[in-house]
Amino acid sequence: MKRIHLIVTICLALCLLLPAAGAEERAKPEQDILVLFTSDVHCGVDQNFGYAGLQAVRNAAAASGKQVLLVDNGDAIQGESIGILSQGQISLELMNAMGYDVAIPGNHEFDYGVNRFLELAEMADFPYICCNFRKNGELYFPPYLVVERGGVRIGFVGATTPSTLTSSNPTYFQDENGNYLYDFCQSGDGERFYAAVQQAVDGARAEGADYVILLAHLGDEASYYPYSYADVLAHTTGIDALLDGHSHDTNKAVMKNRDGQDVVRQACGTKMACIGWLRISAADGAVDTGLYTWNNSVSVPDLLGLDNEMAREVRAHTEAVNRDLAEVIGVTHAPLMVDDPVAREESGRPIRIIRRAESNLGDLCTDALRAATGADIGLMGGGNIRVGLPAGELTVRDILNVTPFGNRVAVLEVTGRQLLDALEWGAHSVPLESGGFLQVSGVTYEIHTYLESSCTHDEYGMFTGVAGEYRVRNVTVGGEPLDLDKTYTLAGQDYTLLQHGDGLTAFDGARLIELTQELDYELIIRYIRENLSGVVGEAYVAPYGQERIVAVPEPPAPQP
DSSP states (O other): OHHHHHHHHHHHHHHHHSOOTTSTTSOOOSSOEEEEEEOOOTTOTTSTTHHHHHHHHHHHHHHTTOEEEEEEOSOOSOSSHHHHHHTTHHHHHHHHHHTOSEEOOOGGGGTTOHHHHHHHHHHOSSOBOOSSOEETTEESSOSEEEEEETTEEEEEEEEEOTTHHHHSOGGGGBOTTSOBSEEOOOOTTSHHHHHHHHHHHHHHHHTTOSEEEEEEEOOOOGGGTTSSHHHHHHTOOSOSEEEEOSSOOOOEEEEEOTTSOEEEEEEOOSTTSEEEEEEEOTTTOOEEEEEEEOOOSSOHHHHHTOOSHHHHHHHHHHHHHHHHHTOEEEEESSOBOSSOSSOBOTTSOBOOGGGTSOOHHHHHHHHHHHHHHTOSEEEEEGGGOOOOBOSEEEEHHHHHHHSTTOOEEEEEEEEHHHHHHHHHHHTTTTTSOOTTOEEEESEEEEEETTSOOOEEEOTTSOEEEEOSOOSEEEEEETTEEOOTTSEEEEEEEHHHHTSOGGGOOTTTTOEEEEEEEEEHHHHHHHIIIIISTTEEOGGGOSTTTTSSEEEEOSOOOOOO
């Protein structure tokens, strides 16, 4: 027995002396391997590089002698008119024509319903992978894929943010009794998710992967804790690089994993403004990442007159849709804002004010819902207002791109207490952004940001109450102070009011008065045409809106 213990001890000691995975003994490819990656395309198939530009880049790389792979990190099939009008099918067919090698689902892949996405996944000519999307506790997709290129084996692991349960439509993941059929390995501390990622990484290594690349839809926002890319890397080991999406950033970062080894993380923005790349060098096996970027207002296909296979595919799939969407419905005298017109984050990325403060576009959208229904109050989550619009003509396409999810509008009878709780939950992340931040009509309120949020939530991210002081104060409805016991009529998207979108449960039990047959974007178009006579004018000129929502950064001075 002592001899066995001695042998085991010697073996362990020898293992500790061996170089760690990723050091110089790792297999080197016979040729440079280039992994091209897209993320958050959001139906921008003909914007910036477009798929025609992506094909040109891939063909050029292959012609130069590189082994080329093409992957997608999610949110490809939703975001613009071609998505909602085809329920994602146009984007999926273009991805097939593009010849992707592998993809992962983002949170917005599920916006047409889980069943619809699973139908689309069956149509895909490439595999979807995800290590943490489960049905009844069992993984639905393979957690990883190992491919061989240039004499080495590359393992791709897929991971989708567990916040998908609330950032997509929560009811899509439930049965008719409200029980969850699907989950994303969510937990309050993230440990269940980290374990799922680690198990997939270990599985890819056991299958002989020389390199493991995490394809992720996680993002870099602090409010994404405990599911940001940094949280995952800090709790895992064995990942050589993380290619990321979700937060639309273009940042590159190198950070330590659980074992203190450097791991590179790269994101590639949105709408094909960048094509991400990862290179595995034939010279020394080194892994590096970067971006091909396009900063011009004219797309690559249009500027260069590209007429390759993908250019023709895109035209064939979009021409009929584009004709119907080009109808002019009005004009706006000022830009309608999603992004702050001045402020930028440290990275240079615009701050999305729609998710943390009032904006004139938020005012317009909520005014439209209130006017169409005659409700006392209009609400809309900032994350459901996707793009800003420049001054000038407005088309059907413009408005559909603003609200591309195809939500119906519900009218509820709610109490003042329910409204206050909803506003409090909507403001819980301020000054950080949240898709559930509530733009309003018929309401004014203050957010006392010097107070920490005391909102509570369950493991699924659903609002469960307010444990301490309310940050939201001095609420008025129709110019009168909010009465907590009074009932009001409230209009908003069914995603927010009925389906617990962004974790909002405050309206549970409220009486449903109406569920419109028209979709949200149709009501906004009708408001511009009929109520505004086609002119979005003076009332919506100020980019920060009409002072319906006011941040109070310091406590009021004591009264003498």
